[in-house]
Amino acid sequence: MTTLPIYQLDAFTSHLFAGNPAAVVPLEQWLPDETMQLIALENNLSETAFFVPVENGDADFHIRWFTPTVEVPLCGHATLASAFTIFNQLGFAGDEIRLQSKSGILTARRDGEAIVLNFPVQPIVPGTASDAILAALSQEKPQEVFKVVSRDTDYVLVYESDKTVRDMKPDMSALGALADRGVIVTAPSDSDDCDMVSRYFLPALGINEDPVTGYMHCVVAPYWAGKTGKASLIGYQASARGGFIECTVEGERVHLKGRAVLYMKGEIYLP
Template sequence: MTTKNLPIYQIDAFSDVLFAGNPAAVVPLSTWLPDDVLQKIAMENNLSETAFFVPVTAGNADFHIRWFTPTVEVPLCGHATLASAYVIFNQLGFEGDIVRLQSKSGILTARRYLGAIVLDFPKQPIVPETIADDVIAALGGDTPVETFGVASRDTDLVAVYDDATIVRSMTPDMSLLAKLADRGVIVTAPGDKTGLDMISRYFVPAIGINEDPVTGYMHCVVAPYWADKLGQDDVVGYQASARGGVVACKVVGDRVHLTGEAVLYLKGEITVSA
């Protein structure tokens, strides 16, 4: 077992100012560490996501990326990808305008655009599904107008409400929700302010995150839904967490383009044995 010193960055993603958006840790690697070490680093960071990536020397990607919550690895994460792209573009000297990332959700791309970054992610289809009454009660008891399951994540649920106030003011019983829902619950409603097409939140206490502040993956679920409802490809979402964040979305076939900014909060070094 050897000791390694690794660079680490903390980025506020989907925000153009510090202390807003969604913080993610980013740890660039030259080669993969054991999975249990990656998980322990994410647990120690205690943020909703820690992203790790290594260079790819062959194939159609520049890096291979993975994401870990404090308790599990996840197959897709938007804000930690945005944070990773920010680090690649602004801290690691990457010269291109598009970085290609190999992941468990296929090839993802991140593109520089007018000071922001555009992510090209897979659309996350939803299917009608009944949400148990006790889960609705744990969310606060208001009756949604429609409910769905995320087809690619059969334990993620979606509750659609007709009033943004319900979503903004929701105070779920997180301890109860963690027992009732194996993974996450997305709640969404029409936008209630000029320039906002949708309001959403994402609760995931079962995997160590009571509420994710701003979620790229979630917008790949709700953006196609609201784009279809509104009859338009471009929709702007606001994630109404305590930190809050705006995500501009464009639905392009089976892909969703997510545009956001990011800012550097911290850079340093961690020491691990592996």
């Protein structure tokens, strides 16, 4: 029997039972993809991160992320959770971790009690969404519709009012059948504590709503930076758990600042 350490953390929050939960599984060498996918399914969280040390090269670790159903090329909250684990549970001595991933080299550096992730901007292009998708989301029509270039099945719908985004109650069954992957909805904030309000629905991937999403802010932060002329913005993800992410857009990169809290640690028993 093989045992593996596992950690579960709440990311993009400073207290438990908020933000976005993620599982983290440190490895010495990769497991078969099928096994990692089964572990992610068993965990039943939006993402489980796995990483292995890199002996030589430009990175300290190689990281991968799995939802309960598929591997994804980029995930912010599970990277934040992994960095917290490496810094605070595995005794990493430095102040910056370099991570090799399917989205290139990512970094995570200490900033007081927070961690700052350096991620690539996720460009968007004008797109269209069917009337059925729009109706499954809201009776109000979006001002603009985009698609994410790197994930061309992800829609981005921009609304005029943050109340529309906050109060949205999608028909998840219909949305899961209509949208191949996910739908991001966003609007300018009406409050003083953030610049933009967003949500991310992925019923097609078995996740009705992702609570707080680093990847999504690599989409919406550059958009709102362009609209407002502000390079630094605060995003609020208006899910039931909710969470704030401090975003700074610098060229083709987005810096995402947040905290994480350890909820649980244990062992996985594999035959």
